[in-house]
Amino acid sequence: MSRAKTGRKPYRQHPYRQVPYLVNSVPGPLHHTPLAFAHRGADPERENTMAAFQRAVDLGFRYLEIDVRTSADGELVIFHDETLDRTTDGTGRVSEHSWAQLSRLRVGGQPLVRFEDALRAFPDAHFNVDLKDAAAVDHFAEIVERLGAHDRVLAASFNDARRHRLRRLVSRHVATSGGWVSIGLMVLLGPFGGLGRLSQRLARIDCVQVPIRQSRIPVVRPKFVERCHAAGLQVHVWVVDDPQEMHRLLDLGVDGIMTDDAEALAAVMRERSVWPQTV
Structure with missing residues (x-):
């Protein structure tokens, strides 16, 4: 994968922690390049379905961002909302339905999918x-252990307690991103030299995955990115659909972008000569 001259800023050689899940952190074709994530498969009409995932992979995406919830009979189902009403032809809470019931529902004409x-x-x-609910942690850990998928998954949750529980359930390291407590402390304490006090907490996560801003508080600013890199953490930004904003963030030095517009992000990455990423 050659780096053509695009007039863009060269990628910086950040002191990444080596995390097998993050293929840009280890020697290989994508070393020190930004990663592209297909948010829920980056196909909003068919979000979190096999059809969306297949389309993203066919376009060149290696990373699929998904959400999982637990069915009434303990199956780990790929689904974002707490209730079925917005995206499916069903109603009620996901947790109140068995997998047999959920498997008959459709999202944009496509069936729901189990994580496994x-x-x-x-x-x-x-x-x-x-991990959208507490019960998902145990089922996620069991599937990862049984399939030996430790290096293929990252566990994300706004709830830091779920990440801590997962660490106790798996036999070897599974990548994680920081929850709102960790990220909030970095945003608020970082400008005042507070990262030293956060060092133990930051050592337990592998990256931060954040919006450009949270409410009226800007998150992804140059100093924030610099502080994360100084701590050995990658910065992944969600959800970005505008190509100009994608380029701006990549020039700022972010390490990954999540999008709902698969074609737009693929075009941006192709322009920067880091596409496809299915290598």
């Missing part, structure tokens, strides 16, 4: 998994 089935269907893909 997606892992098996896309053996070369890496899954960025948002």
Whole structure:
């Protein structure tokens, strides 16, 4: 994967921690390049479905961002909302339905998907998994252990306690991103030299995955990115659909972008000569 001259700023050689899940942190074709994440498969009409994932992979995406929830009978289902109403032809809470019931529902004409089935269907893909309920942690850990998928998944959650619980359930390291407590402390304490006090907390995460801003508080600013890199952490930004904003963030030095517009991000990465990423 050659680096053509694009007039853009060269990628900086950050002192990344080596994390197998983050293929840009280890020697290889994507070393020190930004990563592209297909948010819920980056196909809003068919979000979190096999059809969306297949389209993203066919376009060149290696990273699929997904959400998982637990069904009434303990199956880990790829689904974002707490209720079925917005995206499916069903109603009620996901947690109140068995997998047999959920499997009959459709999202944009496509069936719902179990996490285990997606892992098996896309053996070369890496899954960025948002654990949406407490019960999902145990089921996620069991599937990862049984399939030996430790290096193919990252556990994300706004709830730091779920990340701590996962660490106790797996036999070897699974990548994680920081929850709101960790990120909030970095945003608020970082400008005042507070990272020293956060060192133990930061040592337990592998990256931060953040919006450009939270409410009226800007998050992804040059100093924030610099502080994260100084701590050995990658910065992944969600959800970005505008190509100009993608370029701005990449020039700022962010290490990954999550998008709902697969074609737009693929075009930006191609312009920067880091596409496809399914290598």
